[in-house]
Amino acid sequence: MAVYTDVTAEELSRFLAGYAIGELLSYKGIAEGVENSNFLVHTSTGNFILTLYEKRVAEGDLPFFLGLMEHLAARGLNCPQPVKNKDGGILGRVAGRPAAMVTFLEGMWHRKPTAVHCAGVGEALANLHLDGADFPMTRPNALSVNAWRPLFEHAGARGDSVRPGLCNEIVAELDVLETSWPRGLPQGVIHADLFPDNVFFLGDTLSGLIDFYFACTDTLAYDVAICLNAWCFEPDHSYNVTKGRALLGGYNKVRPLDAGEREALPMLCRGAAMRFLLTRLVDWLAVPEGALVKPKDPLEYHRKLRFHQTVKSAADYGL
Ligand SMILES: Nc1ncnc2c1ncn2[C@@H]1O[C@H](COP(=O)(O)OP(=O)(O)OP(=O)(O)O)[C@@H](O)[C@H]1O
Numbered sequence: 543m544a545v546y547t548d549v550t551a552e553e554l555s556r557f558l559a560g561y562a563i564g565e566l567l568s569y570k571g572i573a574e575g576v577e578n579s580n581f582l583v584h585t586s587t588g589n590f591i592l593t594l595y596e597k598r599v600a601e602g603d604l605p606f607f608l609g610l611m612e613h614l615a616a617r618g619l620n621c622p623q624p625v626k627n628k629d630g631g632i633l634g635r636v637a638g639r640p641a642a643m644v645t646f647l648e649g650m651w652h653r654k655p656t657a658v659h660c661a662g663v664g665e666a667l668a669n670l671h672l673d674g675a676d677f678p679m680t681r682p683n684a685l686s687v688n689a690w691r692p693l694f695e696h697a698g699a700r701g702d703s704v705r706p707g708l709c710n711e712i713v714a715e716l717d718v719l720e721t722s723w724p725r726g727l728p729q730g731v732i733h734a735d736l737f738p739d740n741v742f743f744l745g746d747t748l749s750g751l752i753d754f755y756f757a758c759t760d761t762l763a764y765d766v767a768i769c770l771n772a773w774c775f776e777p778d779h780s781y782n783v784t785k786g787r788a789l790l791g792g793y794n795k796v797r798p799l800d801a802g803e804r805e806a807l808p809m810l811c812r813g814a815a816m817r818f819l820l821t822r823l824v825d826w827l828a829v830p831e832g833a834l835v836k837p838k839d840p841l842e843y844h845r846k847l848r849f850h851q852t853v854k855s856a857a858d859y860g861l
């Protein structure tokens with residue numbers, strides 16, 4: 543995460559007084575990530591993560607995200623746990639922002655994931671889908687196909703300043719996605735942002751998943767498409783079919799994709815590429831002044847989109 547909102551030691555100590563997790567010993571902002579403000583908080587009882595929810599997180603959605611983390615952990619999935627305050631609540635306010643304290647997860651994420659890590663993430667994603675099946679709350683995906691054109695219009699013609707001709711390409715692709723978007727596939731809880739920086743490993747063994755703040759109710763196979771985009775491309779922008787085969791194999795071992803999901807995979811991958819191209823484009827064009835944040839490259843997803851446009855069938859992904 544980034545740090546958009548500063549927190550003073552006095553504010554943090556006041557907030558911590560509402561919890562039974564000891565005295566504040568030290569804390570520091572975490573520069574990684576782009577969505578919320580995160581702090582590593584060291585108290586006399588251990589390490590915690592304090593998250594201040596920023597622009598994209600609607601306060602009304604927080605019970606869904608935090609409740610989901612509790613639900614998945616109760617099913618055995620390793621993810622951060624919201625810490626209850628002395629009143630039994632999990633949501634508070636720090637520096638004027640909604641805030642929660644969650645448990646610290648051991649492990650580190652891999653900047654250069656291998657096929658072994660891809661297999662691990664495929665398996666973990668399928669487990670998340672199965673474990674989420676009886677989560678009682680729902681949340682529509684605010685960043686699915688219907689949201690893409692308004693998002694694009696928000697960036698407007700400025701998109702061409704990032705790459706000449708980009709706007710026309712996006713409009714043409716949106717026309718295709720809006721008419722051909724797969725409907726009627728199995729739905730459920732999806733993570734919707736399971737990138738390498740949200741998956742922790744101890745050595746090569748997956749140790750946990752973080753960052754459930756895009757989680758929602760949507761097409762399960764769309765989550766697979768998001769992961770193929772995030773995990774299976776090389777720095778030279780080529781698709782690595784060995785990694786794709788590993789990720790899809792890991793997923794299928796736990797929750798086999800059905801015929802409809804397989805057939806829809808290329809379109810779902812195009813949609814996933816469009817989603818991240820657009821949110822990155824909007825962020826790229828609007829970095830808040832003075833923020834400790836490095837925006838992510840939208841054109842990485844433009845290249846991925848171009849690859850998916852050439853794909854004939856799910857076999858091209860290694861399925
Ligand atoms: N529960 C946790 N345990 C340990 N470290 C954590 C935890 N939550 C967050 N972090 C640290 O903070 C970093 C950023 O967290 P996170 O990915 O949730 O931020 P974000 O702003 O939502 O990022 P993204 O750009 O992935 O959406 C992680 O890479 C990790 O280093």
Ligand SMILES: N[C@@H](CCO)C(=O)O
Pocket residue numbers: 576577735737818821822838
């Ligand atoms: N994982 C996202 C950032 C959080 O939405 C990206 O890489 O664009």
